[in-house]
Amino acid sequence: MMTTFWDEALIAKYNVKGPRYTSYPTALLLRSGFPVDKALHALRSSGPALSLYLHVPFCKELCYYCGCNKVIARDVSKADRYLTALLHEIALYGKTCADKTVHQLHFGGGTPTFLSEQQLTDLLATLRQHFYFLPNAELSIEIDPRSCSLEKLAHLRALGFSRVSFGVQDFDAQVQQSINRIQSVEMVQALVEKSRELGFKSVNLDLVYGLPHQATESFATTLAEVVRLNPDRISLFSYAHLPERFAAQRKIPQDALPDAGLKLRLLGLAVEHLQQAGYHAIGMDHFARADDELTLAQQQHKLTRNFQGYSVDPCDALLGLGVSAISQVDDLIWQQQKDLNDYYRQVEHGQLAIDKGLTLTLDDQIRADLIAQIMCNFFVDSAQIASKWQLDFDNYFANSLERLAPCFADGLVKWQGCALEVTDRGRPWVRVIAAAFDAYLLPQQQNYSKVV
Numbered sequence: 209m210m211t212t213f214w215d216e217a218l219i220a221k222y223n224v225k226g227p228r229y230t231s232y233p234t235a236l237l238l239r240s241g242f243p244v245d246k247a248l249h250a251l252r253s254s255g256p257a258l259s260l261y262l263h264v265p266f267c268k269e270l271c272y273y274c275g276c277n278k279v280i281a282r283d284v285s286k287a288d289r290y291l292t293a294l295l296h297e298i299a300l301y302g303k304t305c306a307d308k309t310v311h312q313l314h315f316g317g318g319t320p321t322f323l324s325e326q327q328l329t330d331l332l333a334t335l336r337q338h339f340y341f342l343p344n345a346e347l348s349i350e351i352d353p354r355s356c357s358l359e360k361l362a363h364l365r366a367l368g369f370s371r372v373s374f375g376v377q378d379f380d381a382q383v384q385q386s387i388n389r390i391q392s393v394e395m396v397q398a399l400v401e402k403s404r405e406l407g408f409k410s411v412n413l414d415l416v417y418g419l420p421h422q423a424t425e426s427f428a429t430t431l432a433e434v435v436r437l438n439p440d441r442i443s444l445f446s447y448a449h450l451p452e453r454f455a456a457q458r459k460i461p462q463d464a465l466p467d468a469g470l471k472l473r474l475l476g477l478a479v480e481h482l483q484q485a486g487y488h489a490i491g492m493d494h495f496a497r498a499d500d501e502l503t504l505a506q507q508q509h510k511l512t513r514n515f516q517g518y519s520v521d522p523c524d525a526l527l528g529l530g531v532s533a534i535s536q537v538d539d540l541i542w543q544q545q546k547d548l549n550d551y552y553r554q555v556e557h558g559q560l561a562i563d564k565g566l567t568l569t570l571d572d573q574i575r576a577d578l579i580a581q582i583m584c585n586f587f588v589d590s591a592q593i594a595s596k597w598q599l600d601f602d603n604y605f606a607n608s609l610e611r612l613a614p615c616f617a618d619g620l621v622k623w624q625g626c627a628l629e630v631t632d633r634g635r636p637w638v639r640v641i642a643a644a645f646d647a648y649l650l651p652q653q654q655n656y657s658k659v660v
């Protein structure tokens with residue numbers, strides 16, 4: 209069902225800055241000097257199911273809109289030093305995880321396919337040597353289509369990868385030029401078709417709305433091409449414009465960016481187009497086919513979310529490897545050094561590169577549970593939260609419910625018995641609704657992107 213997303217009054221009222229809640233508390237609250245012993249102790253005593261994330265920061269060219277942690281490098285040999293550092297890190301963590309089983313491994317970036325076939329083979333061999341993988345562990349990888357030949361794709365399949373995600377962003381020539389990322393529909397199509405032929409279980413395409421020069425007509429053409437390529441999943445990210453943090457974004461002229469009204473029209477258009485093509489909206493920014501496990505999990509209110517995105521398998525521990533990678537184990541969140549030189553300095557001195565971290569308080573854990581349910585399922589069962597955490601919901605969240613009063617009045621959220629539900633009209637504003645339950649928000653707010 210379609211709603212009018214681009215309600216000007218709602219935009220004026222709610223388009224503030226706010227977190228995306230890939231975690232609560234958010235990564236901006238992590239503090240330096242997090243003790244390595246504490247991280248290792250938590251990892252050792254956590255349950256057996258492990259999810260690994262490995263960050264490869266290199267990219268051949270700079271996309272101006274990019275907000276990821278990346279390093280531009282022309283030559284693939286630039287990655288050799290990084291791979292040696294990763295080898296040390298994998299060996300150190302592997303010892304701690306001797307009794308764990310890897311259920312999921314995700315390569316993210318940057319561009320993991322910056323690595324050569326040989327480098328990828330060696331890296332997988334190192335991981336399999338130091339960690340025990342479930343025979344049917346799910347291996348997924350992010351791919352910049354410009355960095356992956358059909359042969360390299362076949363190599364990834366042979367290494368055991370079963371899920372691929374290709375960055376598309378937008379197919380329009382003017383948009384591509386303004387973000388310094390030229391790639392044809394034909395190039396992406398060849399990779400998607402080859403992925404099917406090779407038996408990859410799932411193909412995802414990334415799109416971004418809110419990019420410079422995007423317009424409804426040309427974005428509709430991009431959406432039609434994407435639907436024609438028939439991916440299993442689509443990520444539709446809201447462009448996060450933070451030029452004070454990402455220098456390359458300063459190359460994008462402010463007047464080429466869609467205003468908030470147009471941005472919401474682009475979102476509305478995408479939702480309409482993708483739903484008509486049979487995709488279901490998953491959480492805030494993903495779409496999946498009706499029979500996809502994410503769709504089924506959302507319908508059963510069982511979807512979870514972590515730093516890697518939406519998931520149906522909430523592993524006991526998420527361990528991040530490589531520069532800037534984030535880990536979450538029980539009540540701890542930690543992040544490795546974000547700067548490549550700092551990362552090298554620590555790992556090459558035989559240490560783990562853990563930099564910042566945080567121990568969640570009981571209140572953090574309660575709010576994290578509730579915020580994750582809002583972000584994933586657009587739904588919170590207040591009775592379930594009350595019984596799980598032994599609290600009186602109305603009393604415990606009195607301040608939050610008061611902060612939510614305007615959202616109730618505007619029909620963005622409603623009570624359905626014990627269930628607090630985000631309405632269709634409220635979906636684009638789910639970050640605002642989650643933020644009402646955030647105990648830290650006000651002093652930090654300036655560092656986030658606009659919610660729309």
Ligand SMILES: C[S@@+](CC[C@H](N)C(=O)[O-])C[C@H]1O[C@@H](n2cnc3c(N)ncnc32)[C@H](O)[C@@H]1O
Nearest residue numbers: 273274275317318350351352375414445447448
């Ligand atoms: C690490 S990249 C994917 C792999 C590969 N580097 C590529 O670009 O194809 C992850 C995705 O983040 C999204 N992204 C990057 N910068 C963004 C920004 N500033 N705002 C919103 N999404 C962004 C893009 O959709 C991109 O495909």
Ligand code: SF4
Nearest residue numbers: 267271274276318352
């Ligand atoms: S969008 Fe992808 S390819 Fe482009 S700079 Fe960012 S990480 Fe690299």
